[in-house]
Amino acid sequence: MTEEWPVVRGDMKVGRKDSRIAVVTLASDFAPFADAALSGPCKTENLGIEKIIANTISNPDIRYILICGSESRGHLPGNTLLALHRNGIDGNGRIVGSDGAIPFIENLQRDAIERFQGQVQLIDRIGTTDLGEIDNIVREHANKGERYPEEPMYVIEKKKKAPAASRECVSGDILIDSDLVMDAGAGIIYSAQEA
């Protein structure tokens, strides 16, 4: 890895970067697992999942992701991560087969999802909060298998938003002063005389 890793910051803590396993603890907050490349919570079924994918495919050493801890109610990121790995996304970015409330991928392209599916195996221990059991799984997989035989894939740039339709003022819909208005949509404050 030539770039700084993890590429997306969040609640995940770095352990041994060359470990073969990362640990997603869902809604549970456990102390970091030193033998895991990355470990920490994931509480949402959209942005949280995106961060896991971005940090996984940018580190080819990671070949396993252990999903454990208490599921985040309603959001169901654990269920969603399993569904994503199994089924991918549809044309609208919806994660196929997820039971989560709003399971969408917005900021990653399909090739990133495919890379994630190919690079890692998921270990489903949703609901497991026994730290000894989790630690055993981590140690069992920390050196297991080979590095993924491709270069790191970096996807940290957000999908480009469509530019605002226009920087031109259409209408002053917020009055600031007798001759000063704001077009809320364009986000511009201007003299009413210019309208």
Place this chain on the structure above:
Amino acid sequence: MFVFKKELQVLNIAGIKIGGQPGERPAVLAGTIFYERHSIVTDAKKGLFDRKAAEALINRQEACADETGNPCLVHIYGSTDEAIIRYIDFVCNVSDSPFLLDSTEAAARIAAVRYVSEVGIADKSVYNSLNMSVTPGERQALSDSDVDASIVLGFNAMDSSLAGRMALLDSGGGVFDRGLLAIAGECGIKKILIDPSITPMGSGAGVALRMSLVAKAKWGLPITSGIHNAPSSWTWLRAKKQEEPMIYKVCSVGSACLALAAAADLVLYGPIENARFVFPLAAMSDIMLAESNADLDISQVEGHPIQKLV
């Protein structure tokens, strides 16, 4: 600082007025009780909790509201149908304040709207929220209920830009074949509060501020915001919290100022324990906004903080 050209709607939720021009009405504040990991909750599934402590928290919020003139709602969060019904019962027994019905579980939200309709307290309740994950069962339950007030959430997971959030509400934004505001109307919601939705810091949290202005200018509806969710999602700040908890609290409470400066009418400020900090802050914002609009023909309603506190 500014006034909206659009005629603005003012909602009446069991006597509490929400909406209007910046500086006109005091901000309405809602503290959350029984939230996840709330220390007073002993069994989140069954809805068991320390009743004395809960009553004290609700009373303190109401005392703060009386002192500053900022009306309050109780934001009830329950993770199961059993729990949320127990919480609603309790809140109605100890308080006359209107309340928000909130859960991450659709089943619990549905149970809540059925319950408040059955026992005749639907007029005090605000549904939180109709959003892009709305289920057919939820729509039906709302249609069949007496609940007529709801927050409509502008969160668009397919396109989190301002345009995407606005499109979700207006035309469906590719998620629905019509806007979420129209869907709310079909569910019998007559009192709509728009929540521009707070995404995490670094993932567009600030878009919500601009959307507050744009949505209010476009529809004239009251704006609500759970803006404290921005600092609470900020990993850097959480690390600072370990160093000094007050740093986190200042950001969490202070975020309300940003929402109010961006014309929000109702702030869901997070843990109800923060009431004694948030109410003075909101009152300060209200006074400043009122003074900023003094020469824009905006006068204040009776009981506004500018009349009570300065």
